Amino acid sequence: MSLFQGINTSASALTANRLRLDTIASNIANAETTRASFVDGAWQPYRRKMVELSPQTNGTFDNFLQAAVGTVTGSRGGQGVKVTAIQEDNTPFKRVFDPSHPDADQDGYLLMPNVDPMKEMVDMISASRSYEANVTALNASKSMMLKALEIK
Amino acid sequence: MLDSYHLQVLERSLDAATLRHRTIANNLANIDTPQFKSQQVIFESFLQDELNARAGNGKLEAYRTNQRHLPFGNVGGVAVPQVVSNPNNFIQNSGNDVDLETETTELAKNQIWYSGLTQLTAGHFQKLRSVIEGGGK
Numbered sequence: 001m002s003l004f005q006g007i008n009t010s011a012s013a014l015t016a017n018r019l020r021l022d023t024i025a026s027n028i029a030n031a032e033t034t035r036a037s038f039v040d041g042a043w044q045p046y047r048r049k050m051v052e053l054s055p056q057t058n059g060t061f062d063n064f065l066q067a068a069v070g071t072v073t074g075s076r077g078g079q080g081v082k083v084t085a086i087q088e089d090n091t092p093f094k095r096v097f098d099p100s101h102p103d104a105d106q107d108g109y110l111l112m113p114n115v116d117p118m119k120e121m122v123d124m125i126s127a128s129r130s131y132e133a134n135v136t137a138l139n140a141s142k143s144m145m146l147k148a149l150e151i152k
Numbered sequence: 153m154l155d156s157y158h159l160q161v162l163e164r165s166l167d168a169a170t171l172r173h174r175t176i177a178n179n180l181a182n183i184d185t186p187q188f189k190s191q192q193v194i195f196e197s198f199l200q201d202e203l204n205a206r207a208g209n210g211k212l213e214a215y216r217t218n219q220r221h222l223p224f225g226n227v228g229g230v231a232v233p234q235v236v237s238n239p240n241n242f243i244q245n246s247g248n249d250v251d252l253e254t255e256t257t258e259l260a261k262n263q264i265w266y267s268g269l270t271q272l273t274a275g276h277f278q279k280l281r282s283v284i285e286g287g288g289k
Contacts (some may be wrong), residue, residue: 004237005174006173006177006252009177009181010177012181013180016181017184054185055188079178079181080177081185130180130183132178134180137176140177140260146175151274
């Protein structure tokens with residue numbers, strides 16, 4: 001049973017949370033972007049993006065070894081977390097009256113991205129707290145390994 | 153002495169502590185994963201049963217007709233940790249039941265337990281060394 005697996009588990013979570021933070025940063029940066037993609041001769045505003053997570057399970061050498069040797073009973077421990085997809089938020093775009101804007105339609109209305117900065121801030125705090133929790137777990141792994149090296 | 157039951161128990165306990173640490177790390181890694189069910193490691197109660205059994209008030213005690221026969225209790229080895237799902241947790245809207253406070257306190261407890269075990273193991277070898285070196289130093 002290797003402590004290194006604990007470090008890998010925490011590392012996968014750090015990577016996933018970093019990606020969440022990057023995605024949130026992208027959403028906030030593009031909160032006013034009206035020209036994200038060119039579809040059918042018209043500019044479409046930016047769509048909010050979300051990270052989809054799922055647990056990373058079995059299939060690893062370590063799991064098969066543990067199962068074969070039988071040093072643990074019950075369900076196998078997981079191997080961390082992985083990002084399965086970056087999904088787009090399908091809620092409708094905001095419709096704003098701004099006739100002076102170059103992308104406004106003939107009635108003077110303009111489609112704005114479906115990004116809600118408040119929602120993004122909440123998600124950002126959640127992601128950075130998760131990141132911190134996983135750093136704590138990683139530091140615990142490190143100090144446990146150093147303790148084990150003190151056996152002599 | 154070198155291959156004593158004491159050392160076996162320490163070794164298996166260290167294994168269990170490592171497994172518990174990994175399980176907690178995995179729970180923390182999946183703190184935002186929808187539908188994730190957290191897990192925990194059960195070990196101490198099994199170990200206690202095993203030690204009680206060795207003390208003679210339990211299972212697997214072989215009847216010896218001669219004191220020089222090997223005791224049966226040694227054969228089975230020591231308790232094996234078990235990974236089970238966390239039973240009494242609140243569940244969030246996303247179907248995830250990881251409790252940050254519980255997991256971090258368990259992490260801290262397990263870390264202290266682990267360092268205690270490493271000290272005991274080091275002490276075991278220290279005793280061996282003092283026997284080998286004649287104890288005169």
